[in-house]
Amino acid sequence: MEKRKVTRFGTLWPSRERRQGMITGAGLMLILVVLAAVVLIFMPQSQSKTTESSTKIGQAGFEVSVNRSELNGLVDQYINQDATLNKSLRFQMQSSGMIVYGTYRLLGQNVDFGLKMNPEVTSKGNVLLKAKSVAVGQLPLPVNYVMGYVESNVDLPNWITIDKNEKTLLIDLSKMPEVQGVRFKAEKIDPQADKFVFRGGFE
Structure with missing residues (x-):
């Protein structure tokens, strides 16, 4: 049976299995944060280009003199x-x-x-x-x-x-x-x- 250490605050350290779960959860969270950052970086650029194209089409005009x-x-x-x-x-x-x-x-x-x-x-x-x-x-x-x-x-x-x-x-x-x-x-x-x-x- 694993002997658990006591922290400086008087509480027990989490078990090995729980520590591994916490590490795995932290890793998944880090991956999600990175993916979210990538999406936030590239999404505005794509939307900006589409909006500009629509605006240019809407503002495009030509003059007719008769x-x-x-x-x-x-x-x-x-x-x-x-x-x-x-x-x-x-x-x-x-x-x-x-x-x-x-x-x-x-x-x-x-x-x-x-x-x-x-x-x-x-x-x-x-x-x-x-x-x-x-x-x-x-x-x-x-x-x-x-x-x-x-x-x-x-x-x-x-x-x-x-x-x-x-x-x-x-x-x-x-x-x-x-x-x-x-x-x-x-x-x-x-x-x-x-x-x-x-x-x-x-x-």
Whole structure:
């Protein structure tokens, strides 16, 4: 039978079997600590690279500069032909600004109208059209009257907002359908200089 020694504190030393178990346990603990250290060292580097790649993809963008003819081609394809707009309005950029065409119901008759509007780029990259005048055949109707009719009687998509009091029409590019997975925002709209700049990118 093993004779156990007494420690300086008056307690018995653990048996040989227990000491061996303690040594084995300490060895396993050391291995676990080393493995944990290795994981902690290498894991952040892997996650950092993945995050940076995702950020670069998300922030990647490209600039598109077009003239008035090219812009009207894009407007006709992606706005005028949009199913949700249902051809209730038609947009055309001219050298003097944007013209918005539509049909006004007056005394049981369909009367065509044209709103002359000044385009501006908002701080969020959308397009704000401010009405200057309206032509409704030979009738001298007020701008806010015609815009109020459109606001109340035309089923507009969620990316077009009309404010008859401010005489504005907002085209929210962020809500428009994506073009082959790409979204666009406006950067510069200058009809007189025939320069229209947009920035596209993947979300």
